[in-house]
Amino acid sequence: MKRIASPLIALALSIPLVAQAGYEPTSANLAAREWFQDARFGMFIHWGVYSVLGDGEWVMNNRKIPISDYEKLPAFFDPTEFDAGEWVNLAKAAGMKYITITSKHHDGFAMFDSKVSDYTIVARTPYKKDPLKALAEECRRQGLKLFFYYSQLDWHNPDYFPRGGTGQDAGRPAQGSWPRYLDYMNAQLRELLTNYGDIAGIWFDGWWDKPDADWQLDRTYSLIHQLQPAALIGSNHHRRPNPGEDFQMFEKDLPGGRSQGFNQGSEIGQLPLETCETMNGAWGFNLTDRRYKSTADLIRYLVRAAGSNANFLLNVGPMPNGRIQPEFITRLREVGAWTAKNGESIYGTRGGPIAPHPWGVTTRKGNRVYVHVLDSPDPSLLLPAMPSAVRSARLIGGRTVDFKSGDFGVVLTVPRDGIDPIDTIVVLELEPKPAR
Numbered sequence: 001m002k003r004i005a006s007p008l009i010a011l012a013l014s015i016p017l018v019a020q021a022g023y024e025p026t027s028a029n030l031a032a033r034e035w036f037q038d039a040r041f042g043m044f045i046h047w048g049v050y051s052v053l054g055d056g057e058w059v060m061n062n063r064k065i066p067i068s069d070y071e072k073l074p075a076f077f078d079p080t081e082f083d084a085g086e087w088v089n090l091a092k093a094a095g096m097k098y099i100t101i102t103s104k105h106h107d108g109f110a111m112f113d114s115k116v117s118d119y120t121i122v123a124r125t126p127y128k129k130d131p132l133k134a135l136a137e138e139c140r141r142q143g144l145k146l147f148f149y150y151s152q153l154d155w156h157n158p159d160y161f162p163r164g165g166t167g168q169d170a171g172r173p174a175q176g177s178w179p180r181y182l183d184y185m186n187a188q189l190r191e192l193l194t195n196y197g198d199i200a201g202i203w204f205d206g207w208w209d210k211p212d213a214d215w216q217l218d219r220t221y222s223l224i225h226q227l228q229p230a231a232l233i234g235s236n237h238h239r240r241p242n243p244g245e246d247f248q249m250f251e252k253d254l255p256g257g258r259s260q261g262f263n264q265g266s267e268i269g270q271l272p273l274e275t276c277e278t279m280n281g282a283w284g285f286n287l288t289d290r291r292y293k294s295t296a297d298l299i300r301y302l303v304r305a306a307g308s309n310a311n312f313l314l315n316v317g318p319m320p321n322g323r324i325q326p327e328f329i330t331r332l333r334e335v336g337a338w339t340a341k342n343g344e345s346i347y348g349t350r351g352g353p354i355a356p357h358p359w360g361v362t363t364r365k366g367n368r369v370y371v372h373v374l375d376s377p378d379p380s381l382l383l384p385a386m387p388s389a390v391r392s393a394r395l396i397g398g399r400t401v402d403f404k405s406g407d408f409g410v411v412l413t414v415p416r417d418g419i420d421p422i423d424t425i426v427v428l429e430l431e432p433k434p435a436r
C-alpha cells in the first residue's frame with residue numbers, strides 16, 4: 001500500500017485524511033514508547049458515579065436509565081475514603097509501573113475538574129474534589145506514570161449527535177451539533193493535558209460507537225502531541241492503529257486473540273502493545289460479580305502478555321466510598337510477591353525469541369532468554385534453536401537445569417522438584433554472537 005506523503009497530496013487526490021497523517025513521533029515520544037514497553041504491568045481503574053449502583057460502568061445503557069434519572073447519581077457519590085496514596089501504594093506493591101484511570105467514561109461524567117461543563121465530580125457531587133489531581137500528584141511522588149482513559153463516546157452530551165450504536169435510551173433531543181461535541185471533547189483533552197503535569201498518555205475508547213463519523217482525529221491527535229509530545233496515544237477501536245497513535249491495545253484478549261466478538265478482525269500493528277483484563281468480570285465496581293480470577297491465573301496472564309511482547313493492564317473498579325475491595329487487594333498483593341521475586345523475567349524484556357505456545361512463552365533481555373513453562377506435563381521440553389548457542393541454563397532461583405543443544409534445537413530437563421505450578425522459569429544465557 002502506498003503511503004500518503006503529505007496532507008496536501010491527500011487533499012489534491014481528495015483522499016480523506018487518515019487520522020494524523022504524516023505524524024512523526026518526537027524522540028521524547030519514542031523514548032516514552034521504550035519506557036512503556038519496559039514497564040510491562042499497569043493498573044487500570046474504572047471509577048465513576050456508576051460505582052454507586054454496583055452494577056458496572058455500562059449500567060446507564062444496560063438498564064436504559066434516562067439522563068434525568070442518571071443525573072441523580074452524582075449526589076450519592078461521596079468517596080470520603082478515597083486515598084490516592086493507598087491506590088498508588090497498592091499498584092506499586094503489585095509491581096505495576098503505571099496507572100490508567102477513567103477521566104470520563106461513556107456516561108459522559110467528568111471525574112475531574114472540567115471547566116467546559118458542569119457535569120463533573122467537582123460541580124455535582126458532595127465530594128467536590130478532583131481525584132485525578134490527587135492521583136497525579138501521588139503518582140509523581142511515588143514514581144508511577146499516569147494515563148487518562150477518555151471515552152469519545154458520550155451518552156450524556158446532546159451534541160453527541162447523530163447517535164451511535166449505543167446510548168439510545170438516554171432521552172436526549174433528536175438534535176445536536178457534532179462539531180460542537182468535538183470542540184467539547186478537545187477542550188476536555190486540553191484540560192487533561194494541561195492541568196495534571198506530565199501525562200503518560202491518553203487511552204481512548206468508544207470510537208467504535210460511530211465508526212463512520214468524521215471524528216477529525218487529526219485535530220485531536222495533533223492537539224495532544226502538541227501539548228505533550230511524549231504522551232502516548234492509543235485507541236481501543238479494535239482495528240489496526242491509525243497514524244498518530246503511539247501504542248495499540250487489546251481488550252480481554254492477548255494480541256491477535258479472538259475470544260471477544262469485537263476482536264474478530266483485530267490485527268497486530270507495529271506499535272508497542274498492551275492488553276487489558278478484569279479481575280472478576282466487571283470493569284466498574286460490581287457488587288455481586290464473584291467470578292474472581294485466581295492469583296495464579298493473573299500471574300500467568302501477565303507472563304503470557306510479556307511473551308506476546310505486550311503490557312498487561314489489570315483492572316480494578318473501586319467502590320463508591322473510594323476504597324478498593326478486599327478481594328482485589330489480596331490478589332494484587334499476591335501478584336506483587338511473585339513480581340518481586342520473578343520481575344527480572346518480565347520488566348525490561350521483549351517477547352520472544354520463540355513465539356508463544358500452549359506450553360508457555362519466552363521473554364528476552366540482552367543475551368538472556370527466559371523460558372516460562374506454564375503448562376507442560378513433561379519435565380523435558382524441546383525448544384526450537386535459539387538465535388545463538390546456549391551457554392548455560394538455570395532456574396530463576398539459581399539451580400542448574402540440564403540442557404542439550406543440537407540441530408534439533410534445545411532440550412531442557414527441569415528437576416522435578418524445581419517445577420513451579422504457576423510458572424517454571426528457566427534462564428538461558430546465550431553466546432553474544434550468532435552461532436553461525
Ligand code: H79
Binds near residue numbers: 208
Ligand atoms: O471501559 C471498558 C468497557 O466499558 C469498554 N471498554 C473497556 C475497557 C467497553 N465498551 N464496550 N465493550 C467494552 C464491549 C461491548 C461492545 C459492544 Fe459493540 C458495544 C457490543 C455492541 C456494542 C463494539 C461495538 C462491538 C460491537 C459494536
